[in-house]
Amino acid sequence: MTDQLPLLRVEGVMKEFGLRRTASERVARSAAEAHRAVDDVSFALRRGEILGLAGESGSGKTTLARCIVRLIEPDAGVIELDGVDVRAASGPELRELRRRMQMVFQDPYASLNPRMTVATALLEVGRVHRRPGAENGEQFVRDALERVHLGPGIATRRPRELSGGQRQRVAIARALAAGPEVLIADEPVSALDVSVQAQLLNLFGDLRDELGVAILFVAHQLAVIAEIADRVAVMNRGRLVEVGETAAVFGNPQDEYTKALLAAHPHIRLSRVAS
Amino acid sequence: MSAVDVLGAPGPPPVETAAWRRRARGLRGLPLQAKIGAGILAFLVLVALLAPLIAPYGQNQLDFDNILSAPSPSHLFGTDSTGRDVFSRTLYALRVDLAIVVVVTYIPLPIGVLIGAMAGYFGGIVDSVVARVIDVMIAFPFFVLVIAVIAVVGPGVKGVLIGVPIVAWALYARLARSEMLVMREQPFMLATTALGYSRRRAILRHAVPNLMRPCLIYSTLDMVVNLLLLASLAYLGLGAQPPNAELGSIVADGQSTLLTAWWVATLPGLVVVLFGVGAGMLGDGLSDGRLRGGVQ
Numbered sequence: 001m002t003d004q005l006p007l008l009r010v011e012g013v014m015k016e017f018g019l020r021r022t023a024s025e026r027v028a029r030s031a032a033e034a035h036r037a038v039d040d041v042s043f044a045l046r047r048g049e050i051l052g053l054a055g056e057s058g059s060g061k062t063t064l065a066r067c068i069v070r071l072i073e074p075d076a077g078v079i080e081l082d083g084v085d086v087r088a089a090s091g092p093e094l095r096e097l098r099r100r101m102q103m104v105f106q107d108p109y110a111s112l113n114p115r116m117t118v119a120t121a122l123l124e125v126g127r128v129h130r131r132p133g134a135e136n137g138e139q140f141v142r143d144a145l146e147r148v149h150l151g152p153g154i155a156t157r158r159p160r161e162l163s164g165g166q167r168q169r170v171a172i173a174r175a176l177a178a179g180p181e182v183l184i185a186d187e188p189v190s191a192l193d194v195s196v197q198a199q200l201l202n203l204f205g206d207l208r209d210e211l212g213v214a215i216l217f218v219a220h221q222l223a224v225i226a227e228i229a230d231r232v233a234v235m236n237r238g239r240l241v242e243v244g245e246t247a248a249v250f251g252n253p254q255d256e257y258t259k260a261l262l263a264a265h266p267h268i269r270l271s272r273v274a275s
Numbered sequence: 276m277s278a279v280d281v282l283g284a285p286g287p288p289p290v291e292t293a294a295w296r297r298r299a300r301g302l303r304g305l306p307l308q309a310k311i312g313a314g315i316l317a318f319l320v321l322v323a324l325l326a327p328l329i330a331p332y333g334q335n336q337l338d339f340d341n342i343l344s345a346p347s348p349s350h351l352f353g354t355d356s357t358g359r360d361v362f363s364r365t366l367y368a369l370r371v372d373l374a375i376v377v378v379v380t381y382i383p384l385p386i387g388v389l390i391g392a393m394a395g396y397f398g399g400i401v402d403s404v405v406a407r408v409i410d411v412m413i414a415f416p417f418f419v420l421v422i423a424v425i426a427v428v429g430p431g432v433k434g435v436l437i438g439v440p441i442v443a444w445a446l447y448a449r450l451a452r453s454e455m456l457v458m459r460e461q462p463f464m465l466a467t468t469a470l471g472y473s474r475r476r477a478i479l480r481h482a483v484p485n486l487m488r489p490c491l492i493y494s495t496l497d498m499v500v501n502l503l504l505l506a507s508l509a510y511l512g513l514g515a516q517p518p519n520a521e522l523g524s525i526v527a528d529g530q531s532t533l534l535t536a537w538w539v540a541t542l543p544g545l546v547v548v549l550f551g552v553g554a555g556m557l558g559d560g561l562s563d564g565r566l567r568g569g570v571q
Contacts, residue, residue, distance in 0.1 A: 094471075098469060107462055111466055113481050114485065115484045124472075178470060
Protein backbone atom coordinates (compact mmCIF):
# COMPACT_ATOMS: atom_id res chain seq x y z
CA MET A 1 0.00 0.00 0.00
CA THR A 2 2.70 2.45 1.00
CA ASP A 3 4.93 2.09 -2.05
CA GLN A 4 1.99 2.66 -4.36
CA LEU A 5 2.11 5.83 -6.43
CA PRO A 6 -0.34 8.24 -4.79
CA LEU A 7 -3.48 9.07 -6.76
CA LEU A 8 -3.59 12.64 -5.58
CA ARG A 9 -0.42 14.41 -4.50
CA VAL A 10 -0.55 17.77 -2.78
CA GLU A 11 2.75 19.47 -2.06
CA GLY A 12 3.46 22.79 -0.42
CA VAL A 13 0.05 24.26 -1.22
CA MET A 14 -0.43 27.78 0.04
CA LYS A 15 -3.31 30.20 -0.05
CA GLU A 16 -3.40 33.69 1.41
CA PHE A 17 -6.39 35.94 1.65
CA GLY A 18 -5.52 39.60 1.61
CA LEU A 19 -7.45 41.62 4.11
CA ARG A 20 -8.94 44.79 2.76
CA ARG A 21 -6.65 47.76 3.20
CA THR A 22 -7.92 50.97 4.65
CA ALA A 23 -7.72 54.11 2.55
CA SER A 24 -4.75 55.48 4.48
CA GLU A 25 -2.86 52.23 4.09
CA ARG A 26 -3.50 52.31 0.39
CA VAL A 27 -2.15 55.83 0.14
CA ALA A 28 0.91 54.85 2.15
CA ARG A 29 1.27 51.75 -0.06
CA SER A 30 1.86 49.63 2.97
CA ALA A 31 1.43 45.92 2.40
CA ALA A 32 -1.98 44.52 3.20
CA GLU A 33 -1.98 42.15 6.09
CA ALA A 34 -2.54 38.69 4.67
CA HIS A 35 -4.25 35.82 6.34
CA ARG A 36 -2.62 32.53 5.42
CA ALA A 37 -5.59 30.16 5.22
CA VAL A 38 -3.58 27.23 3.88
CA ASP A 39 0.10 27.20 4.78
CA ASP A 40 2.52 24.82 3.07
CA VAL A 41 0.28 21.77 3.13
CA SER A 42 1.53 18.46 1.71
CA PHE A 43 -0.13 15.08 1.72
CA ALA A 44 -0.91 12.19 -0.56
CA LEU A 45 -4.18 10.41 -1.15
CA ARG A 46 -3.73 6.76 -2.08
CA ARG A 47 -5.98 4.79 -4.36
CA GLY A 48 -9.04 3.44 -2.62
CA GLU A 49 -8.40 4.99 0.76
CA ILE A 50 -10.42 7.33 2.87
CA LEU A 51 -8.28 10.13 4.24
CA GLY A 52 -9.92 12.15 6.97
CA LEU A 53 -9.06 15.83 7.16
CA ALA A 54 -9.72 17.03 10.69
CA GLY A 55 -9.44 20.39 12.35
CA GLU A 56 -11.51 23.01 14.08
CA SER A 57 -13.58 25.65 12.30
CA GLY A 58 -11.42 28.15 10.47
CA SER A 59 -8.42 25.87 10.24
CA GLY A 60 -8.46 26.01 6.45
CA LYS A 61 -9.94 22.60 5.66
CA THR A 62 -12.55 23.87 3.23
CA THR A 63 -10.09 26.26 1.58
CA LEU A 64 -7.68 23.38 1.06
CA ALA A 65 -10.42 21.16 -0.38
CA ARG A 66 -11.47 23.92 -2.77
CA CYS A 67 -7.88 24.63 -3.78
CA ILE A 68 -7.47 21.04 -4.92
CA VAL A 69 -10.22 21.37 -7.54
CA ARG A 70 -9.29 25.01 -8.11
CA LEU A 71 -12.57 26.48 -6.99
CA ILE A 72 -10.06 28.71 -5.23
CA GLU A 73 -6.75 29.31 -6.96
CA PRO A 74 -3.86 28.36 -4.68
CA ASP A 75 -0.99 30.84 -4.49
CA ALA A 76 1.76 28.25 -4.51
CA GLY A 77 2.36 24.52 -4.44
CA VAL A 78 1.90 21.43 -6.55
CA ILE A 79 -1.31 19.49 -7.05
CA GLU A 80 -1.06 16.34 -9.11
CA LEU A 81 -3.81 13.91 -10.00
CA ASP A 82 -2.28 10.66 -11.18
CA GLY A 83 0.85 12.51 -12.24
CA VAL A 84 -1.02 15.28 -14.10
CA ASP A 85 -0.38 18.83 -12.95
CA VAL A 86 -3.76 20.27 -11.95
CA ARG A 87 -2.55 23.83 -11.54
CA ALA A 88 -1.16 24.04 -15.07
CA ALA A 89 -4.34 22.79 -16.72
CA SER A 90 -6.91 25.02 -18.35
CA GLY A 91 -9.97 24.79 -20.59
CA PRO A 92 -11.14 21.30 -21.54
CA GLU A 93 -8.14 19.71 -19.84
CA LEU A 94 -9.07 21.32 -16.52
CA ARG A 95 -12.69 20.34 -16.94
CA GLU A 96 -11.61 16.74 -17.48
CA LEU A 97 -9.44 16.85 -14.35
CA ARG A 98 -12.37 18.27 -12.40
CA ARG A 99 -14.53 15.43 -13.67
CA ARG A 100 -12.03 12.99 -12.17
CA MET A 101 -12.04 14.79 -8.79
CA GLN A 102 -15.61 15.33 -7.75
CA MET A 103 -16.76 17.37 -4.83
CA VAL A 104 -19.58 16.98 -2.32
CA PHE A 105 -20.53 20.14 -0.46
CA GLN A 106 -21.51 20.67 3.13
CA ASP A 107 -24.98 22.11 2.71
CA PRO A 108 -27.23 19.74 0.78
CA TYR A 109 -29.96 22.38 0.83
CA ALA A 110 -27.91 24.72 -1.35
CA SER A 111 -25.76 22.42 -3.44
CA LEU A 112 -28.51 21.32 -5.84
CA ASN A 113 -30.05 23.64 -8.41
CA PRO A 114 -33.56 24.31 -7.02
CA ARG A 115 -35.10 24.34 -10.50
CA MET A 116 -33.79 21.01 -11.72
CA THR A 117 -35.37 17.66 -11.08
CA VAL A 118 -33.13 14.92 -9.74
CA ALA A 119 -33.19 13.16 -13.10
CA THR A 120 -32.25 16.30 -15.04
CA ALA A 121 -29.36 17.08 -12.72
CA LEU A 122 -27.97 13.53 -12.85
CA LEU A 123 -28.40 13.12 -16.57
CA GLU A 124 -26.76 16.47 -17.24
CA VAL A 125 -23.51 15.20 -15.73
CA GLY A 126 -23.63 12.09 -17.86
CA ARG A 127 -24.38 13.97 -21.05
CA VAL A 128 -21.82 16.74 -20.52
CA HIS A 129 -19.03 14.26 -19.85
CA ARG A 130 -20.33 11.67 -22.36
CA ARG A 131 -20.38 8.98 -19.72
CA PRO A 132 -21.07 5.44 -20.86
CA GLY A 133 -24.79 4.69 -20.54
CA ALA A 134 -25.87 8.32 -20.67
CA GLU A 135 -27.58 7.78 -24.03
CA ASN A 136 -30.18 5.72 -22.20
CA GLY A 137 -31.33 8.45 -19.82
CA GLU A 138 -33.78 6.55 -17.67
CA GLN A 139 -31.42 3.66 -16.99
CA PHE A 140 -28.53 6.03 -16.30
CA VAL A 141 -30.54 7.91 -13.69
CA ARG A 142 -31.78 4.69 -12.09
CA ASP A 143 -28.22 3.35 -11.84
CA ALA A 144 -26.94 6.60 -10.40
CA LEU A 145 -29.63 6.61 -7.73
CA GLU A 146 -29.11 2.95 -6.93
CA ARG A 147 -25.43 3.60 -6.24
CA VAL A 148 -26.47 5.84 -3.33
CA HIS A 149 -29.28 3.49 -2.26
CA LEU A 150 -32.13 5.67 -3.47
CA GLY A 151 -35.17 4.35 -5.33
CA PRO A 152 -36.04 5.52 -8.85
CA GLY A 153 -39.20 7.17 -7.49
CA ILE A 154 -37.47 10.42 -6.55
CA ALA A 155 -36.11 11.02 -10.06
CA THR A 156 -38.92 13.40 -10.95
CA ARG A 157 -38.67 15.46 -7.77
CA ARG A 158 -36.99 18.78 -7.19
CA PRO A 159 -34.58 19.38 -4.31
CA ARG A 160 -37.14 21.12 -2.07
CA GLU A 161 -39.27 17.99 -2.13
CA LEU A 162 -36.47 15.93 -0.62
CA SER A 163 -35.19 15.52 2.94
CA GLY A 164 -31.68 16.63 3.85
CA GLY A 165 -30.33 13.10 3.73
CA GLN A 166 -31.94 12.43 0.37
CA ARG A 167 -30.51 15.62 -1.01
CA GLN A 168 -27.02 14.76 0.13
CA ARG A 169 -27.39 11.34 -1.47
CA VAL A 170 -28.48 12.98 -4.71
CA ALA A 171 -25.46 15.32 -4.51
CA ILE A 172 -23.22 12.28 -4.04
CA ALA A 173 -24.95 10.48 -6.91
CA ARG A 174 -24.39 13.54 -9.08
CA ALA A 175 -20.69 13.57 -8.22
CA LEU A 176 -20.40 9.83 -8.91
CA ALA A 177 -22.23 10.15 -12.22
CA ALA A 178 -19.15 11.93 -13.54
CA GLY A 179 -17.13 8.76 -12.91
CA PRO A 180 -14.55 10.29 -10.54
CA GLU A 181 -11.44 8.63 -9.13
CA VAL A 182 -11.32 11.01 -6.19
CA LEU A 183 -14.24 12.23 -4.14
CA ILE A 184 -13.62 15.34 -2.08
CA ALA A 185 -16.31 15.47 0.57
CA ASP A 186 -16.35 18.80 2.38
CA GLU A 187 -18.17 18.27 5.68
CA PRO A 188 -20.74 16.11 3.89
CA VAL A 189 -22.58 15.00 7.01
CA SER A 190 -22.32 17.91 9.41
CA ALA A 191 -25.57 19.52 8.23
CA LEU A 192 -27.53 16.32 8.79
CA ASP A 193 -29.05 14.79 11.88
CA VAL A 194 -27.35 11.96 13.63
CA SER A 195 -29.22 8.94 12.32
CA VAL A 196 -28.85 10.21 8.76
CA GLN A 197 -25.15 10.88 9.39
CA ALA A 198 -24.61 7.25 10.29
CA GLN A 199 -26.32 6.01 7.13
CA LEU A 200 -24.27 8.36 4.99
CA LEU A 201 -21.01 7.32 6.62
CA ASN A 202 -21.85 3.72 5.79
CA LEU A 203 -22.58 4.82 2.25
CA PHE A 204 -19.16 6.44 1.88
CA GLY A 205 -17.57 3.23 3.12
CA ASP A 206 -19.57 1.20 0.61
CA LEU A 207 -18.59 3.51 -2.24
CA ARG A 208 -14.94 3.08 -1.45
CA ASP A 209 -15.30 -0.70 -1.27
CA GLU A 210 -17.50 -1.10 -4.34
CA LEU A 211 -16.26 1.60 -6.71
CA GLY A 212 -12.71 1.88 -5.44
CA VAL A 213 -13.00 5.65 -5.31
CA ALA A 214 -10.54 7.44 -3.05
CA ILE A 215 -12.16 9.87 -0.64
CA LEU A 216 -10.80 12.96 1.02
CA PHE A 217 -13.22 13.33 3.88
CA VAL A 218 -13.24 16.74 5.51
CA ALA A 219 -14.94 16.95 8.90
CA HIS A 220 -14.66 18.90 12.11
CA GLN A 221 -16.26 16.08 14.02
CA LEU A 222 -13.48 13.76 15.10
CA ALA A 223 -15.99 11.03 15.87
CA VAL A 224 -17.04 10.98 12.25
CA ILE A 225 -13.46 10.66 11.09
CA ALA A 226 -12.67 7.97 13.63
CA GLU A 227 -15.61 6.03 12.23
CA ILE A 228 -14.72 6.18 8.58
CA ALA A 229 -11.13 7.20 7.80
CA ASP A 230 -8.20 4.88 7.13
CA ARG A 231 -5.76 7.67 7.73
CA VAL A 232 -6.25 11.07 9.23
CA ALA A 233 -4.61 14.43 8.63
CA VAL A 234 -5.02 17.06 11.34
CA MET A 235 -5.04 20.70 10.36
CA ASN A 236 -4.48 23.69 12.61
CA ARG A 237 -4.35 27.32 11.48
CA GLY A 238 -3.66 26.40 7.89
CA ARG A 239 -0.93 23.85 8.62
CA LEU A 240 -1.01 20.08 8.64
CA VAL A 241 0.23 19.17 12.10
CA GLU A 242 -0.06 15.44 11.97
CA VAL A 243 -0.76 12.74 9.38
CA GLY A 244 -1.01 9.04 10.03
CA GLU A 245 -3.14 5.93 10.43
CA THR A 246 -6.36 6.83 12.19
CA ALA A 247 -5.80 4.42 15.03
CA ALA A 248 -2.24 5.60 15.57
CA VAL A 249 -3.08 9.29 15.50
CA PHE A 250 -6.12 9.03 17.73
CA GLY A 251 -4.57 6.40 19.99
CA ASN A 252 -1.20 8.03 20.42
CA PRO A 253 -1.20 11.59 19.17
CA GLN A 254 2.24 13.15 18.70
CA ASP A 255 1.34 16.77 18.12
CA GLU A 256 0.25 19.05 20.94
CA TYR A 257 -2.68 20.40 18.94
CA THR A 258 -3.95 16.93 18.09
CA LYS A 259 -3.79 16.04 21.77
CA ALA A 260 -5.75 19.14 22.68
CA LEU A 261 -8.31 18.47 19.96
CA LEU A 262 -8.79 14.90 21.14
CA ALA A 263 -9.01 16.00 24.74
CA ALA A 264 -11.82 18.33 23.77
CA HIS A 265 -13.83 15.32 22.57
CA PRO A 266 -13.42 12.82 25.37
CA HIS A 267 -16.25 10.53 24.30
CA ILE A 268 -14.80 9.20 21.09
CA ARG A 269 -15.12 5.50 20.89
CA LEU A 270 -12.10 4.41 18.94
CA SER A 271 -13.37 1.13 17.62
CA ARG A 272 -10.37 0.82 15.36
CA VAL A 273 -7.92 1.32 18.17
CA ALA A 274 -9.51 -1.45 20.17
CA SER A 275 -9.48 -3.93 17.32
CA MET B 276 -23.65 4.83 16.79
CA SER B 277 -22.52 6.59 19.92
CA ALA B 278 -19.30 7.44 18.14
CA VAL B 279 -21.14 9.59 15.67
CA ASP B 280 -23.53 11.53 17.81
CA VAL B 281 -20.92 13.22 19.96
CA LEU B 282 -21.04 16.36 17.91
CA GLY B 283 -24.23 15.67 15.99
CA ALA B 284 -25.69 18.92 14.78
CA PRO B 285 -29.45 19.29 15.15
CA GLY B 286 -31.08 18.33 11.89
CA PRO B 287 -33.14 20.70 9.79
CA PRO B 288 -36.92 20.45 10.11
CA PRO B 289 -38.47 17.79 7.93
CA VAL B 290 -39.97 18.90 4.65
CA GLU B 291 -43.69 18.38 4.27
CA THR B 292 -43.12 16.84 0.91
CA ALA B 293 -46.62 16.17 -0.35
CA ALA B 294 -48.04 19.52 0.72
CA TRP B 295 -45.17 21.37 -0.87
CA ARG B 296 -45.49 19.54 -4.12
CA ARG B 297 -49.16 20.36 -4.37
CA ARG B 298 -48.43 23.99 -3.56
CA ALA B 299 -45.84 24.34 -6.21
CA ARG B 300 -47.84 22.98 -9.09
CA GLY B 301 -48.92 25.77 -11.39
CA LEU B 302 -51.28 28.59 -10.59
CA ARG B 303 -53.06 26.82 -7.77
CA GLY B 304 -50.05 27.37 -5.56
CA LEU B 305 -50.08 31.15 -5.98
CA PRO B 306 -51.36 33.44 -3.27
CA LEU B 307 -54.84 34.83 -3.77
CA GLN B 308 -53.42 38.29 -4.42
CA ALA B 309 -51.39 37.09 -7.39
CA LYS B 310 -54.39 35.20 -8.76
CA ILE B 311 -56.57 38.30 -8.64
CA GLY B 312 -53.82 40.38 -10.25
CA ALA B 313 -53.32 37.80 -12.99
CA GLY B 314 -57.09 37.70 -13.48
CA ILE B 315 -57.30 41.47 -13.95
CA LEU B 316 -54.43 41.48 -16.44
CA ALA B 317 -55.85 38.51 -18.32
CA PHE B 318 -59.21 40.27 -18.51
CA LEU B 319 -57.65 43.46 -19.88
CA VAL B 320 -55.58 41.57 -22.43
CA LEU B 321 -58.57 39.56 -23.54
CA VAL B 322 -60.72 42.65 -23.91
CA ALA B 323 -57.96 44.39 -25.86
CA LEU B 324 -57.48 41.41 -28.18
CA LEU B 325 -61.19 41.14 -28.83
CA ALA B 326 -61.67 44.89 -29.27
CA PRO B 327 -63.00 44.68 -32.85
CA LEU B 328 -65.62 42.14 -31.71
CA ILE B 329 -66.60 43.85 -28.48
CA ALA B 330 -66.49 47.50 -29.48
CA PRO B 331 -70.01 48.61 -30.39
CA TYR B 332 -68.73 51.44 -32.64
CA GLY B 333 -65.66 52.20 -34.73
CA GLN B 334 -62.92 54.01 -32.84
CA ASN B 335 -63.14 57.05 -35.09
CA GLN B 336 -66.84 56.93 -35.88
CA LEU B 337 -68.25 60.46 -35.50
CA ASP B 338 -71.82 61.09 -34.38
CA PHE B 339 -72.67 64.79 -34.11
CA ASP B 340 -76.16 64.05 -32.79
CA ASN B 341 -74.64 62.51 -29.69
CA ILE B 342 -72.00 64.94 -28.51
CA LEU B 343 -70.81 64.53 -24.91
CA SER B 344 -73.63 62.25 -23.91
CA ALA B 345 -73.30 60.71 -20.46
CA PRO B 346 -72.59 56.99 -19.95
CA SER B 347 -75.65 54.93 -20.83
CA PRO B 348 -76.34 51.35 -21.97
CA SER B 349 -75.72 52.34 -25.60
CA HIS B 350 -72.55 54.30 -24.74
CA LEU B 351 -71.03 52.60 -21.70
CA PHE B 352 -68.34 55.25 -21.24
CA GLY B 353 -70.37 58.07 -22.85
CA THR B 354 -69.26 60.00 -25.93
CA ASP B 355 -66.67 62.72 -26.51
CA SER B 356 -66.91 66.21 -28.06
CA THR B 357 -67.23 64.81 -31.58
CA GLY B 358 -69.68 62.10 -30.58
CA ARG B 359 -67.18 59.25 -30.69
CA ASP B 360 -67.95 56.32 -28.37
CA VAL B 361 -65.38 56.53 -25.53
CA PHE B 362 -65.78 52.84 -24.65
CA SER B 363 -64.88 51.74 -28.18
CA ARG B 364 -61.97 54.19 -28.34
CA THR B 365 -60.71 52.94 -24.96
CA LEU B 366 -60.76 49.33 -26.15
CA TYR B 367 -58.76 50.14 -29.28
CA ALA B 368 -56.39 52.35 -27.30
CA LEU B 369 -55.83 49.55 -24.78
CA ARG B 370 -54.98 47.25 -27.67
CA VAL B 371 -52.27 49.59 -28.94
CA ASP B 372 -50.91 50.42 -25.49
CA LEU B 373 -50.75 46.86 -24.19
CA ALA B 374 -48.97 45.65 -27.30
CA ILE B 375 -46.34 48.39 -26.96
CA VAL B 376 -45.99 47.85 -23.21
CA VAL B 377 -45.38 44.14 -23.64
CA VAL B 378 -42.79 44.74 -26.36
CA VAL B 379 -40.85 47.44 -24.51
CA THR B 380 -40.92 45.46 -21.25
CA TYR B 381 -40.13 41.94 -22.40
CA ILE B 382 -37.56 42.61 -25.11
CA PRO B 383 -35.07 44.39 -22.80
CA LEU B 384 -35.64 41.81 -20.04
CA PRO B 385 -33.70 38.81 -21.44
CA ILE B 386 -30.98 41.10 -22.78
CA GLY B 387 -30.52 42.78 -19.41
CA VAL B 388 -30.63 39.48 -17.51
CA LEU B 389 -27.94 38.01 -19.73
CA ILE B 390 -25.65 41.02 -19.47
CA GLY B 391 -26.14 41.27 -15.72
CA ALA B 392 -25.63 37.54 -15.21
CA MET B 393 -22.37 37.58 -17.14
CA ALA B 394 -21.11 40.64 -15.28
CA GLY B 395 -21.90 39.08 -11.92
CA TYR B 396 -20.50 35.69 -12.85
CA PHE B 397 -17.19 36.80 -14.29
CA GLY B 398 -16.60 39.69 -11.91
CA GLY B 399 -13.38 41.68 -12.24
CA ILE B 400 -12.98 44.15 -15.05
CA VAL B 401 -16.00 42.90 -17.03
CA ASP B 402 -18.14 43.54 -14.00
CA SER B 403 -16.70 46.99 -13.31
CA VAL B 404 -17.29 48.14 -16.88
CA VAL B 405 -20.83 46.79 -17.04
CA ALA B 406 -21.67 48.21 -13.62
CA ARG B 407 -20.55 51.70 -14.68
CA VAL B 408 -22.51 51.52 -17.95
CA ILE B 409 -25.59 50.47 -15.97
CA ASP B 410 -25.09 53.39 -13.59
CA VAL B 411 -24.90 55.83 -16.49
CA MET B 412 -28.03 54.39 -18.09
CA ILE B 413 -30.01 54.55 -14.89
CA ALA B 414 -28.75 58.01 -13.96
CA PHE B 415 -29.89 59.40 -17.33
CA PRO B 416 -33.36 60.99 -17.15
CA PHE B 417 -35.48 58.34 -18.77
CA PHE B 418 -38.30 60.58 -19.93
CA VAL B 419 -35.94 63.09 -21.48
CA LEU B 420 -34.16 60.37 -23.43
CA VAL B 421 -37.41 59.04 -24.87
CA ILE B 422 -38.49 62.57 -25.87
CA ALA B 423 -35.06 63.08 -27.46
CA VAL B 424 -35.52 59.90 -29.49
CA ILE B 425 -38.97 61.11 -30.52
CA ALA B 426 -37.40 64.39 -31.61
CA VAL B 427 -35.20 62.38 -33.95
CA VAL B 428 -37.65 59.80 -35.32
CA GLY B 429 -40.78 61.96 -35.16
CA PRO B 430 -43.93 61.64 -33.03
CA GLY B 431 -45.64 58.29 -32.78
CA VAL B 432 -45.07 55.01 -31.02
CA LYS B 433 -41.78 54.46 -32.84
CA GLY B 434 -39.97 56.75 -30.40
CA VAL B 435 -41.14 54.65 -27.47
CA LEU B 436 -40.29 51.39 -29.18
CA ILE B 437 -36.74 52.60 -29.73
CA GLY B 438 -36.18 54.82 -26.70
CA VAL B 439 -37.40 52.59 -23.89
CA PRO B 440 -35.35 49.44 -24.64
CA ILE B 441 -32.16 51.54 -24.92
CA VAL B 442 -32.42 52.26 -21.21
CA ALA B 443 -34.69 49.57 -19.78
CA TRP B 444 -32.23 46.68 -20.15
CA ALA B 445 -30.03 48.37 -17.56
CA LEU B 446 -32.66 47.96 -14.84
CA TYR B 447 -32.78 44.21 -15.40
CA ALA B 448 -29.03 43.99 -15.76
CA ARG B 449 -28.59 45.68 -12.40
CA LEU B 450 -31.05 43.36 -10.74
CA ALA B 451 -29.61 40.22 -12.37
CA ARG B 452 -26.06 41.29 -11.54
CA SER B 453 -26.74 41.83 -7.86
CA GLU B 454 -28.55 38.49 -7.61
CA MET B 455 -25.70 36.81 -9.44
CA LEU B 456 -23.07 38.22 -7.11
CA VAL B 457 -24.80 36.35 -4.30
CA MET B 458 -25.67 33.28 -6.31
CA ARG B 459 -22.22 32.59 -7.64
CA GLU B 460 -21.05 31.78 -4.11
CA GLN B 461 -23.91 29.35 -3.60
CA PRO B 462 -22.79 25.74 -3.52
CA PHE B 463 -24.99 24.81 -6.47
CA MET B 464 -23.15 27.34 -8.64
CA LEU B 465 -19.77 26.26 -7.26
CA ALA B 466 -20.89 22.73 -8.09
CA THR B 467 -21.23 23.60 -11.77
CA THR B 468 -17.52 24.43 -11.78
CA ALA B 469 -16.57 21.42 -9.69
CA LEU B 470 -18.60 19.18 -12.00
CA GLY B 471 -16.49 20.38 -14.92
CA TYR B 472 -19.28 22.24 -16.72
CA SER B 473 -18.49 25.05 -19.11
CA ARG B 474 -19.10 28.63 -17.98
CA ARG B 475 -21.68 28.99 -20.70
CA ARG B 476 -23.66 26.07 -19.30
CA ALA B 477 -23.27 27.39 -15.77
CA ILE B 478 -24.69 30.78 -16.72
CA LEU B 479 -27.40 29.79 -19.17
CA ARG B 480 -28.66 26.54 -17.68
CA HIS B 481 -28.04 27.07 -13.98
CA ALA B 482 -27.89 30.76 -13.15
CA VAL B 483 -30.32 32.43 -15.56
CA PRO B 484 -33.36 30.27 -14.73
CA ASN B 485 -32.85 31.17 -11.09
CA LEU B 486 -32.40 34.87 -11.89
CA MET B 487 -35.56 35.11 -13.97
CA ARG B 488 -37.91 35.07 -11.03
CA PRO B 489 -36.92 38.39 -9.40
CA CYS B 490 -36.70 39.93 -12.86
CA LEU B 491 -40.17 38.76 -13.82
CA ILE B 492 -41.51 40.15 -10.56
CA TYR B 493 -39.82 43.44 -11.30
CA SER B 494 -41.21 43.41 -14.83
CA THR B 495 -44.78 43.67 -13.52
CA LEU B 496 -43.82 47.01 -12.01
CA ASP B 497 -41.94 47.99 -15.14
CA MET B 498 -45.04 47.36 -17.26
CA VAL B 499 -46.97 49.88 -15.18
CA VAL B 500 -44.16 52.42 -15.52
CA ASN B 501 -44.13 51.90 -19.28
CA LEU B 502 -47.89 52.21 -19.58
CA LEU B 503 -47.76 55.46 -17.64
CA LEU B 504 -44.92 56.66 -19.85
CA LEU B 505 -46.97 55.89 -22.94
CA ALA B 506 -49.98 57.64 -21.52
CA SER B 507 -47.88 60.67 -20.59
CA LEU B 508 -46.34 60.90 -24.05
CA ALA B 509 -49.73 60.51 -25.70
CA TYR B 510 -51.07 63.17 -23.38
CA LEU B 511 -48.31 65.47 -24.61
CA GLY B 512 -49.25 64.62 -28.18
CA LEU B 513 -46.10 62.58 -28.76
CA GLY B 514 -47.79 59.20 -28.96
CA ALA B 515 -50.08 57.70 -31.58
CA GLN B 516 -51.19 60.46 -33.88
CA PRO B 517 -54.85 61.51 -34.23
CA PRO B 518 -57.35 60.29 -35.01
CA ASN B 519 -56.00 57.00 -33.63
CA ALA B 520 -56.51 56.59 -29.94
CA GLU B 521 -54.16 55.91 -27.09
CA LEU B 522 -55.29 55.98 -23.50
CA GLY B 523 -53.26 59.10 -22.85
CA SER B 524 -54.61 60.95 -25.87
CA ILE B 525 -58.22 60.18 -24.92
CA VAL B 526 -57.55 61.60 -21.47
CA ALA B 527 -55.95 64.68 -23.04
CA ASP B 528 -58.95 65.15 -25.33
CA GLY B 529 -61.33 64.90 -22.43
CA GLN B 530 -59.41 67.26 -20.21
CA SER B 531 -61.03 70.41 -21.64
CA THR B 532 -64.50 69.05 -20.88
CA LEU B 533 -63.62 67.53 -17.53
CA LEU B 534 -66.06 69.73 -15.62
CA THR B 535 -69.01 69.26 -17.96
CA ALA B 536 -68.35 65.71 -19.20
CA TRP B 537 -66.16 63.95 -16.60
CA TRP B 538 -66.46 60.55 -18.25
CA VAL B 539 -64.30 61.27 -21.29
CA ALA B 540 -61.08 61.68 -19.31
CA THR B 541 -61.94 59.74 -16.16
CA LEU B 542 -63.10 56.36 -17.43
CA PRO B 543 -60.08 55.64 -19.71
CA GLY B 544 -57.92 56.88 -16.85
CA LEU B 545 -59.51 54.30 -14.58
CA VAL B 546 -58.54 51.60 -17.08
CA VAL B 547 -54.91 52.65 -16.61
CA VAL B 548 -55.43 52.47 -12.85
CA LEU B 549 -56.99 49.01 -13.18
CA PHE B 550 -53.96 47.81 -15.12
CA GLY B 551 -51.63 49.25 -12.50
CA VAL B 552 -53.54 47.57 -9.68
CA GLY B 553 -53.59 44.24 -11.49
CA ALA B 554 -49.88 44.28 -12.30
CA GLY B 555 -49.03 45.44 -8.78
CA MET B 556 -51.05 42.66 -7.16
CA LEU B 557 -49.48 40.07 -9.44
CA GLY B 558 -45.96 41.26 -8.70
CA ASP B 559 -46.62 41.50 -4.99
CA GLY B 560 -48.15 38.05 -4.89
CA LEU B 561 -45.32 36.49 -6.86
CA SER B 562 -42.73 37.88 -4.49
CA ASP B 563 -44.49 36.20 -1.57
CA GLY B 564 -41.71 34.66 0.50
CA ARG B 565 -43.35 31.29 0.84
CA LEU B 566 -42.92 30.65 -2.85
CA ARG B 567 -39.30 31.68 -3.16
CA GLY B 568 -37.72 29.53 -5.80
CA GLY B 569 -40.94 27.65 -6.17
CA VAL B 570 -43.04 28.72 -9.10
CA GLN B 571 -42.37 26.77 -12.24
